[in-house]
């Protein structure tokens with residue numbers, strides 16, 4: 001299980017978020033702009049220090065007694081804008097991460113194939129499209145052998161075509177490798193297609209978990225958003 005309970009202030013914003021979800025598949029953290037999704041993800045990563053506990057499977061990253069520093073947590077973090085090393089090739093970026101992954105064995109060719117990167121390996125990163133950059137960023141993150149993937153609006157700067165190409169790659173990656181993904185988004189399309197379960201956020205709190213979604217207050221949601229919630233609940237095995 002992924003068990004999180006975090007509480008505290010960043011500036012004038014208060015976060016008070018608790019949830020417990022299986023450590024497998026894609027868990028979407030979904031909510032409007034300013035609801036605290038990024039703040040929660042950063043606190044789970046240990047980039048922002050709040051009170052509470054964070055447990056990933058058997059690893060305790062934070063509890064009342066201890067706090068594992070961010071560089072000792074096996075996290076893959078993918079942001080909206082991929083920050084690749086600019087003056088080396090795609091392969092150079094991937095090798096850089098591979099050599100620094102603490103000796104973990106990685107199926108380099110398998111990952112490169114999965115993300116359709118073979119034709120790009122010798123390319124310079126500044127000649128990549130936005131979608132290609134994000135696929136390289138994802139591959140590079142996976143080369144570091146994370147035990148969980150934290151993705152913060154990774155597709156929000158891409159056009160529809162690039163998004164439609166990457167969404168199934170993320171879904172199958174999590175399904176086939178067993179790598180759990182916490183996926184921050186405000187986008188119903190992505191949540192509907194990707195999420196095995198949804199945590200809905202508002203004003204710094206988790207207002208719905210997979211277990212409560214059918215009692216959810218759906219006022220103000222558009223049809224696509226309602227469909228996304230229903231789809232994710234069904235995938236999570238919630239009976240209507």
Ligand SMILES: Nc1ncnc2c1ncn2[C@@H]1O[C@H](COP(=O)(O)OP(=O)(O)OP(=O)(O)O)[C@@H](O)[C@H]1O
Nearest residue numbers: 010011012013032033034035036037038039040186
């Ligand atoms: N370091 C900080 N200092 C002060 N306020 C902050 C800090 N980081 C975030 N905030 C504020 O906390 C609130 C939540 O921000 P956060 O980025 O977590 O929301 P979000 O749901 O991820 O939004 P978006 O979808 O727009 O990225 C916002 O009001 C933001 O201005």
